[in-house]
Amino acid sequence: MHFMNEFRADLHCHSSFSDGSCSPKQILALAKEKGLAGISITDHDTLSAYDEAIPLAKEAGINLLPGIEFSTDFKGHSIHVLAYSFQVSNEHITKFCQKHHLRREERNQNILDRLAKHHMPIKYEEMKATFPLASDNIGRPHIAYMMQQKGYVKDFDEAFKKYIGDGKACHSFGKPFTIEETLDVIHQANGYAIIAHPHLIRNKKILNHLLKMNFDGIEVFYATFPPHHNAEWIKIAQQKNWIHTGGSDFHGDFKPTLGLGSSWVGEETFHMLEKKYKQNCEL
Numbered sequence: 352m353h354f355m356n357e358f359r360a361d362l363h364c365h366s367s368f369s370d371g372s373c374s375p376k377q378i379l380a381l382a383k384e385k386g387l388a389g390i391s392i393t394d395h396d397t398l399s400a401y402d403e404a405i406p407l408a409k410e411a412g413i414n415l416l417p418g419i420e421f422s423t424d425f426k427g428h429s430i431h432v433l434a435y436s437f438q439v440s441n442e443h444i445t446k447f448c449q450k451h452h453l454r455r456e457e458r459n460q461n462i463l464d465r466l467a468k469h470h471m472p473i474k475y476e477e478m479k480a481t482f483p484l485a486s487d488n489i490g491r492p493h494i495a496y497m498m499q500q501k502g503y504v505k506d507f508d509e510a511f512k513k514y515i516g517d518g519k520a521c522h523s524f525g526k527p528f529t530i531e532e533t534l535d536v537i538h539q540a541n542g543y544a545i546i547a548h549p550h551l552i553r554n555k556k557i558l559n560h561l562l563k564m565n566f567d568g569i570e571v572f573y574a575t576f577p578p579h580h581n582a583e584w585i586k587i588a589q590q591k592n593w594i595h596t597g598g599s600d601f602h603g604d605f606k607p608t609l610g611l612g613s614s615w616v617g618e619e620t621f622h623m624l625e626k627k628y629k630q631n632c633e634l
């Protein structure tokens with residue numbers, strides 16, 4: 352099924368400024384190739400892609416909506432919060448990104464120390480040099496890549512399952528931010544806060560907790576999950592009168608099975624989010 356004339360916007364993807372393997376330029380070229388009318392680059396805890404992406408999107412005639420995927424911690428579980436429609440230069444958001452940068456530096460160093468104790472040394476500088484665009488924003492997928500390169504594990508799955516997944520021997524949370532703090536920052540910036548990929552939250556207690564919080568929407572269309580998987584989330588979004596968002600969570604070579612545009616939103620949702628963004632730019 353391929354409707355080239357249908358308006359589709361992928362609201363969730365990662366560039367090489369976080370743990371994606373494509374530059375913003377490559378993402379926009381891919382979006383064009385796939386016939387996407389709109390896109391949001393939602394890197395983990397950074398807006399660095401936007402300097403490059405804003406002029407390139409204009410050139411390519413693709414509607415670019417500012418977005419980000421914030422890391423939060425809920426009682427030892429990683430929970431991702433998507434935000435949209437804020438102004439890229441908003442001081443609340445940019446300050447929060449800077450705090451995340453410091454959090455990651457400390458946390459990554461802790462993880463590397465633990466790996467070294469388990470006889471899997473990795474030099475932080477070497478990893479930063481391997482991923483120059485993400486060097487201020489190194490994440491666990493970069494660490495997993497280095498572990499694989501050095502022959503410590505056979506693949507990402509082994510790296511996460513044995514060593515660096517949530518709660519495993521070499522993981523460290525550092526000092527994470529709560530969901531509440533994150534929602535406050537997003538709302539101070541007059542942006543929309545969205546529960547990312549509820550499909551991946553297996554713990555019902557956590558999910559029920561999230562559903563009681565001050566979110567504006569939920570990511571009902573996600574990656575390659577087929578429509579019957581989305582029904583549950585659509586129902587919740589309707590009951591709460593929340594925004595329905597969607598996107599692929601494209602990471603390029605870091606998650607090769609996920610193609611850009613595998614999930615998307617239509618014109619109505621995209622224009623609603625874009626309208627808020629334009630209002631924020633006029634303030």
Ligand code: AMP
Pocket residue numbers: 370395422489490491492507508511512516517
């Ligand atoms: P970080 O933000 O540095 O803590 O890294 C989190 C990222 O690691 C997530 O966004 C996922 O892309 C990836 N990740 C987390 N758990 C796993 C896992 N079990 N297997 C593969 N990738 C994972």
Ligand code: ZN
Pocket residue numbers: 365370395602
């Ligand atoms: Zn990621």
Ligand code: FE
Pocket residue numbers: 420431547548
């Ligand atoms: Fe995520």
Ligand code: FE
Pocket residue numbers: 363365420600
């Ligand atoms: Fe993501």
